[in-house]
Amino acid sequence: MKQILTIxxxxxxxxxxxxxxxxxxVVLIGNGLGFNRTKGEPISFDKADKTFLLKDEKEKEQYVNLLPYIEENLIGFTHELLLFIEKEMGxxxxxxxxxxxxxxxxxxxxRAxxxxxxSNPFLYEIEALYPKEYNVAQAVVQQVEDRMAxxxxxxxxxxxxxxxxxxxTDKSLRDINRYNILISQLVEIIEANLDxxxxxxxxxxxxxxQHLHRAIDRAHQGQPLGEENKLEEVLKKEYPVCYNLAWKLIKVMQNQLNKPVDExxxxxxxxHLQRLLHKS
Known part of the structure; x- marks a missing residue:
């Protein structure tokens, strides 16, 4: 169904x-959308128009305030990139x-x-955690480099x-960065303890x-993993160093997230730790 709006x-x-x-x-964003348009004219909005609709009050205000500082050709190009991202991510x-x-x-x-x-200190972690997003970002970077020389x-x-x-995912960048910093801390603890x-x-x-990330996600959402009592006895006995280190990591996660982490x-x-130790 076509929605008719007034400019x-x-x-x-x-x-x-x-x-x-x-x-x-609302703010409507689309290539050539405002060309030769005037106030009071009707304008249609539907998905077929490949138009984005900004309806959140805060986002709308921030976007409008940002526009005077951005070259107009970049606004149209960013719109193309967002359509590409949406298509690739599905x-x-x-x-x-x-x-x-x-x-x-x-x-x-x-800057370029x-x-x-x-440098980006979390590059390897980001690639490991979000492989699909990473691949799409590579393609976006290539397009920007080609277009902007x-x-x-x-x-x-x-x-x-x-x-x-x-x-x-609708997660804030602040939360995502917080989790990445926590994962980096956990990696440092692992390296120090296993030498x-x-x-x-x-x-x-x-x-x-990926496991640490999923563990943080599970803790955040309060999802239990299920009990494995027999396995616990075996691991405790066979791999005491890694077993004790795993407990240490869980405690750090609980403190940082301020949430319980499933035992x-x-x-x-x-x-995971035993596999890494064995390999080294």
Whole structure:
């Protein structure tokens, strides 16, 4: 069903403010959407138009305030990138990504033009945790580099992957970053206690990171793992070092998350840790 809205203000060729029956004032974003349009004109909005609708009051205000500082060709290009991300991820994006990604790309392009290099300390972890988002972010970075004739540092892929993950899961970037910092702390504890240097490109490292991430998610959602009493006795006896370290990690997670962590997580962590120790 086509929704007919009334234009209140044309902000540029790609962005208009319109009157919506349900959401009142909304921001419509689409390539060429505002071209040759005037106030009071009807404008249709439906998914076939490949138009994004910003209805959240805060996001709308932030986006409108951001526009004067962004080159108009970048706004249209970001719209194309968001359509690409949505198609590749196969999910609708939370509208906060319009503000976040437009803002992020504007700064990143500016940094690249000034040849300001920086690193992303969580790059391996992000790739291990969000492989699909990471692959899509790689393609996005390639498109930006080609279109803008610039070169991004590799860390940029990780940052864009986090924006994508945030938009498809409705998690805030703050929470995602908090979890990544916690995972890094847990990795440091593992390396110190087992006296080894984990290889970040190793498949077992990826498995450990994914398990820690899922354990944090389960704790956050209050999902139990189920009891494995017999296995616990075996692991406690066979791998006391890894078993005790697993308990230490669980305690750190509980303190940082301020939530209970299912005790059964200890068993699976012990197996991951033993695998890493055996390999070293």
């Amino acid at each position: 209140k203000k044309v902000l540029n060729n790609n962005v208009v403010i319109a009157q919506h029956d349900v959401y009142k004032e 999910k609708e994006l939370n509208e906060h990504i319009h503000v976040a990604l437009t803002d992020h790309l504007a700064f990143a392009i500016n 033009k000034k040849d300001m290099q920086f 610039i070169s991004f540092p590799e860390g940029e892929i990780g940052f864009i992957a986090l924006h994508i993950h945030s938009a498809v 080894l240097q984990l290889k970040k490109d190793d498949v077992d490292y990826h498995r450990l990171i 059964a997580e200890v068993l699976y962590l012990t197996i």
